[in-house]
Amino acid sequence: MTQPGGTAPLLAVRDLKTYFVTGRGGGTARAVDGVSFELYPGETLGIVGESGCGKTVTSLSILRLIPEPPGHIRPGSYIEFDGRNLLTLAPRDLRAIRGNRIAMVFQEPMTSLNPVFTVGDQIAEAAVVHQGLSRGAARARAIDMLRLVGIPDPETRVDDYPHQLSGGMRQRVVIAMALVCRPQILIADEPTTALDVTIQAQILELLERLQAELGMAVMLITHDLGVVAGTADRVVVMYAGQVVETASTAELFAGPRHPYTEGLLASIPRLDRPADRLTSIPGNVPAATHWPAGCRFHPRCPHAWDKCRREEPPLLDAGTPGHTARCWLVVEPQRRRPAP
Amino acid sequence: MTAWLLRRLAASVAIVFAVLTLTFVLIHLAPGTPFLPSTDDRSVGPEIIARLRRQYGLDRPLPVQYLKYIGSVAHGEFGESFSQHRPVAQALADAVPNTVLLGIAALVIEFTLGIALGAYQAARARRRVDAALSHLTLFFYSVPTFWLGLALLLVFGQWLRWLPVGGVSDPIVHDTLPWAGRVFDTLRHLVLPACTLGLVGAAGTARYQRAAMLEVIHQDYIRTARAKGLSERRVLLRHALRNAVLPVITLLGLSLPFLLTGAVLVETVFSWPGMGKLAADAIFSRDYPVVTAAAILAAAMVALSSVVADLLTALADPRVRLGDGDAA
Amino acid sequence: MLRTWVSLAVLVAGSTGGAFALRRRCERTGRGRRFFRHPTATTGVAVLTFFVLVAVCAPLVAPYDPSAQPDPVGLQNRPPSWLHPFGTDLYSHDVLSRVVYGAQVSLGVGTLAMLVALTLGAVVGAIAGYTGRWIDAVLMRLVDVGIAVPRMFLLLMAVALWSRLPLGTLIVLIGVTGWFGTSRLVRAEVLSLRERPFVDAARALGARSGRVIFGHVLPNAAAPLIVSAALGIGHVMLLEAALSFLGIGVRPPVASWGNMIADGRDLLTIAPWISLVPGLGIAAVVMSLNAVGDALRDALDPREEAT
Numbered sequence: 001m002t003q004p005g006g007t008a009p010l011l012a013v014r015d016l017k018t019y020f021v022t023g024r025g026g027g028t029a030r031a032v033d034g035v036s037f038e039l040y041p042g043e044t045l046g047i048v049g050e051s052g053c054g055k056t057v058t059s060l061s062i063l064r065l066i067p068e069p070p071g072h073i074r075p076g077s078y079i080e081f082d083g084r085n086l087l088t089l090a091p092r093d094l095r096a097i098r099g100n101r102i103a104m105v106f107q108e109p110m111t112s113l114n115p116v117f118t119v120g121d122q123i124a125e126a127a128v129v130h131q132g133l134s135r136g137a138a139r140a141r142a143i144d145m146l147r148l149v150g151i152p153d154p155e156t157r158v159d160d161y162p163h164q165l166s167g168g169m170r171q172r173v174v175i176a177m178a179l180v181c182r183p184q185i186l187i188a189d190e191p192t193t194a195l196d197v198t199i200q201a202q203i204l205e206l207l208e209r210l211q212a213e214l215g216m217a218v219m220l221i222t223h224d225l226g227v228v229a230g231t232a233d234r235v236v237v238m239y240a241g242q243v244v245e246t247a248s249t250a251e252l253f254a255g256p257r258h259p260y261t262e263g264l265l266a267s268i269p270r271l272d273r274p275a276d277r278l279t280s281i282p283g284n285v286p287a288a289t290h291w292p293a294g295c296r297f298h299p300r301c302p303h304a305w306d307k308c309r310r311e312e313p314p315l316l317d318a319g320t321p322g323h324t325a326r327c328w329l330v331v332e333p334q335r336r337r338p339a340p
Numbered sequence: 341m342t343a344w345l346l347r348r349l350a351a352s353v354a355i356v357f358a359v360l361t362l363t364f365v366l367i368h369l370a371p372g373t374p375f376l377p378s379t380d381d382r383s384v385g386p387e388i389i390a391r392l393r394r395q396y397g398l399d400r401p402l403p404v405q406y407l408k409y410i411g412s413v414a415h416g417e418f419g420e421s422f423s424q425h426r427p428v429a430q431a432l433a434d435a436v437p438n439t440v441l442l443g444i445a446a447l448v449i450e451f452t453l454g455i456a457l458g459a460y461q462a463a464r465a466r467r468r469v470d471a472a473l474s475h476l477t478l479f480f481y482s483v484p485t486f487w488l489g490l491a492l493l494l495v496f497g498q499w500l501r502w503l504p505v506g507g508v509s510d511p512i513v514h515d516t517l518p519w520a521g522r523v524f525d526t527l528r529h530l531v532l533p534a535c536t537l538g539l540v541g542a543a544g545t546a547r548y549q550r551a552a553m554l555e556v557i558h559q560d561y562i563r564t565a566r567a568k569g570l571s572e573r574r575v576l577l578r579h580a581l582r583n584a585v586l587p588v589i590t591l592l593g594l595s596l597p598f599l600l601t602g603a604v605l606v607e608t609v610f611s612w613p614g615m616g617k618l619a620a621d622a623i624f625s626r627d628y629p630v631v632t633a634a635a636i637l638a639a640a641m642v643a644l645s646s647v648v649a650d651l652l653t654a655l656a657d658p659r660v661r662l663g664d665g666d667a668a
Numbered sequence: 669m670l671r672t673w674v675s676l677a678v679l680v681a682g683s684t685g686g687a688f689a690l691r692r693r694c695e696r697t698g699r700g701r702r703f704f705r706h707p708t709a710t711t712g713v714a715v716l717t718f719f720v721l722v723a724v725c726a727p728l729v730a731p732y733d734p735s736a737q738p739d740p741v742g743l744q745n746r747p748p749s750w751l752h753p754f755g756t757d758l759y760s761h762d763v764l765s766r767v768v769y770g771a772q773v774s775l776g777v778g779t780l781a782m783l784v785a786l787t788l789g790a791v792v793g794a795i796a797g798y799t800g801r802w803i804d805a806v807l808m809r810l811v812d813v814g815i816a817v818p819r820m821f822l823l824l825m826a827v828a829l830w831s832r833l834p835l836g837t838l839i840v841l842i843g844v845t846g847w848f849g850t851s852r853l854v855r856a857e858v859l860s861l862r863e864r865p866f867v868d869a870a871r872a873l874g875a876r877s878g879r880v881i882f883g884h885v886l887p888n889a890a891a892p893l894i895v896s897a898a899l900g901i902g903h904v905m906l907l908e909a910a911l912s913f914l915g916i917g918v919r920p921p922v923a924s925w926g927n928m929i930a931d932g933r934d935l936l937t938i939a940p941w942i943s944l945v946p947g948l949g950i951a952a953v954v955m956s957l958n959a960v961g962d963a964l965r966d967a968l969d970p971r972e973e974a975t
């Protein structure tokens with residue numbers, strides 16, 4: 001699945017703009033500002049970027065889960081799924097897709113489960129609503145799902161309440177809940193960030209196994225390129241509400257073309273050198289209300305020159321098909337400064 | 341669980357005991373005696389008063405009276421009413437059912453209307469309906485209960501003549517009516533007092549429920565529910581409301597003192613022969629045994645209702661387990 | 669009469685203008701902006717200011733002596749007219765004048781009794797929270813009892829058993845029966861503050877307990893106290909009205925909004941204005957107190973930003 005080649009995309013996001021109008025004087029946060037990418041059947045697409053880059057807002061926009069107000073998706077944005085624009089779909093049609101054909105797993109397993117319902121109820125609920133399962137069938141389905149996500153003793157666990165489970169178990173429940181209708185797309189927004197390191201690996205392994213078993217496409221959102229390395233086929237790197245680089249995982253790791261991606265790569269802890277996040281990308285993501293002019297990365301970029309401050313680079317073809325980068329260095333490689 | 345219940349009940353008994361002591365002390369500190377209602381009344385000579393005082397044991401030392409009183413209360417005896425010339429227990433037995441009827445009707449109005457309004461407002465938060473309802477609930481929350489009672493009485497009882505203006509039943513025809521007719525007659529009399537008490541309570545509950553619901557609506561699990569493809573109705577009524585009523589159940593336990601306070605006024609306005617009116621009348625005629633009994637009963641009801649509210653919370657919220665810690 | 673209309677117009681203009689000026693000032697300086705963001709805060713401040721001004725300027729606003737009975741036979745229960753904008757009552761009192769002077773009593777009793785309750789609650793709560801151990805246990809059990817008895821029953825007993833209470837005693841009694849909730853609030857706040865560094869520092873510097881409590885702990889617990897004070901005044905006003913309505917609060921001939929409602933009770937059908945007007949007065953003041961209290965709570969609550 002490295003090269004999507006001729007297959008048609010399952011989901012195509014085109015020029016997505018999601019803005020938040022914050023209270024008096026705060027201005028408009030352009031959280032997602034013209035994002036485009038495709039998701040192909042069966043692949044795992046990694047979406048990577050530091051916290052605050054707009055990853056969560058992008059994923060919520062796909063299912064129109066943005067809280068309105070303060071947020072809104074700008075007209076002109078387009079999200080194609082199954083030949084239709086999700087952004088203009090009638091609420092009823094949209095609901096038929098949510099949780100049924102496109103499902104989500106959220107970052108916080110502690111808070112994304114409803115405390116007053118049993119995990120069995122919550123897992124089966126989507127199937128009850130979308131497929132009209134009976135009570136008995138729902139319970140059986142919930143038990144099946146618990147078994148599928150590797151929870152021991154599912155027949156008794158099905159009646160547990162969320163607070164009775166550990167963090168890792170809860171995230172498995174959340175995954176079971178998302179997969180109960182066998183969706184074609186699973187959007188996993190930082191599914192492991194809130195968990196211990198050992199549990200993180202288990203959950204990633206579980207996602208990989210389930211994808212192989214169920215054949216769905218997975219959008220894996222993370223701030224950690226290391227998570228993407230072993231799991232994703234392709235990677236979309238986001239910065240300041242924009243896509244700054246896309247490539248197959250192998251290419252991205254072998255030859256990143258955007259200085260931001262290089263910084264992210266340098267910050268992955270590796271055996272042969274210590275992770276040094278602070279020196280690899282100095283500074284912080286700026287506020288979404290005040291993106292820098294020109295290249296949005298220029299205040300933090302070691303190579304920035306006048307043009308970067310003046311003109312915003314478009315997504316440029318970076319040689320191999322499917323590899324693009326939003327950086328003037330692609331057309332003016334001589335501007336690259338040698339590492340100190 | 342059983343241990344918890346026993347501990348809570350013991351605490352309730354202790355509270356009731358303290359209240360009993362308090363009322364006893366208050367009454368005997370107060371100047372004036374029950375058999376001297378007015379100084380102008382010369383028909384009652386001092387020797388008669390002395391005899392009456394002896395008869396009711398008022399001539400004994402206070403500690404003795406106190407112990408005697410506790411002893412008889414422990415046996416379910418509240419003594420004789422001075423003004424009604426019959427056992428206090430009988431007077432209470434007549435009054436309590438009326439107050440319970442009124443209280444339950446008011447509670448039903450308070451909580452169904454309050455929860456529904458609050459939830460509806462939260463679902464329409466910061467729209468025009470929400471703002472309008474916020475002002476309305478603020479008004480009912482701020483209006484004196486008895487004044488609202490008078491206003492309703494004026495409009496529905498006097499001007500429109502839809503409903504009776506007072507009492508618990510029609511004094512003339514009630515007893516001649518068939519069974520269903522009597523029930524209907526009582527219900528007609530119940531409407532205004534119950535609505536007065538209920539509306540004031542509902543306004544408070546609605547304000548509380550709206551805030552609770554707004555807090556719940558922003559929780560992650562509500563987003564999860566939407567992501568499942570549930571209808572907005574199901575998201576709000578099943579996922580949000582179920583969580584947002586939990587704090588309101590606790591409110592149920594706290595609302596009883598207010599309800600009893602309101603009952604004193606509303607029963608007075610509507611001549612509803614309940615505990616509140618009995619207590620108010622007894623206080624004016626210095627009918628000590630009735631006053632004390634009413635206060636004890638009120639305290640017992642309040643203490644019990646907070647136990648019941650905790651039980652209900654534990655039933656509705658799987659995270660709460662009774663017996664973990666004292667606050668449970 | 670002209671004086672009444674002019675002074676009323678001035679007071680309305682003054683309180684509205686004052687509220688808006690205050691709001692603009694807050695918006696400019698940034699302090700208190702969150703308070704005025706509350707939808708009903710500005711109205712609440714304006715209404716409250718108006719009634720306080722009316723109470724303060726009562727002699728100026730009231731067209732007649734509130735206890736004057738110019739014509740007990742000919743001028744009974746007159747409906748509102750140009751000379752008596754809110755009508756007259758059974759004794760030919762001018763209702764407007766009584767409402768104006770009643771504002772003094774009702775607002776005064778509300779404020780003073782709340783101050784008594786607040787002081788008691790703060791002191792008991794602070795002592796309980798700060799000292800802990802058995803003192804805390806005893807005080808809090810006491811509070812449990814106080815909360816278990818409906819306040820009305822306590823007051824009814826106390827007020828009715830001592831007939832002919834002077835106003836001052838009534839105020840103290842209302843305050844004494846109303847501090848239980850406040851003390852719990854303050855105690856909780858003190859418990860959470862007790863372990864903070866500045867309290868340790870004060871103690872380390874050798875400050876005495878009383879000094880630590882009143883100089884360091886209580887000022888930090890001020891926010892919830894202010895809110896409960898605003899809501900408390902309204903509560904006390906309702907209570908005073910109820911007691912006066914039952915005939916055991918403020919006694920005629922002194923006018924309070926509560927005893928005015930009681931006066932009109934039996935005349936509801938022929939002269940509803942006697943009861944309706946003071947009732948609306950209470951509702952307006954308590955509403956604005958609640959609105960201001962809500963806005964204060966939102967503004968002083970460090971936790972939530974926007975709901």
Ligand SMILES: Nc1ncnc2c1ncn2[C@@H]1O[C@H](COP(=O)(O)OP(=O)(O)O)[C@@H](O)[C@H]1O
Pocket residue numbers: 020022029031032049050051052053054055056057058067070071287288289
């Ligand atoms: N509910 C919201 N209200 C206002 N701004 C928001 C809201 N949600 C997100 N944003 C804005 O969008 C930006 C990107 O957020 P997010 O997509 O959550 O980042 P990421 O998931 O990449 O960490 C935030 O920095 C914030 O400015």
Ligand code: SF4
Pocket residue numbers: 258259260295296297298299301302303304305308313326327328329
């Ligand atoms: S365009 Fe310029 S500033 Fe932006 S990433 Fe490339 S080199 Fe750096």
Ligand SMILES: [Mg+2]
Pocket residue numbers: 052055056057189190
């Ligand atoms: Mg995120």
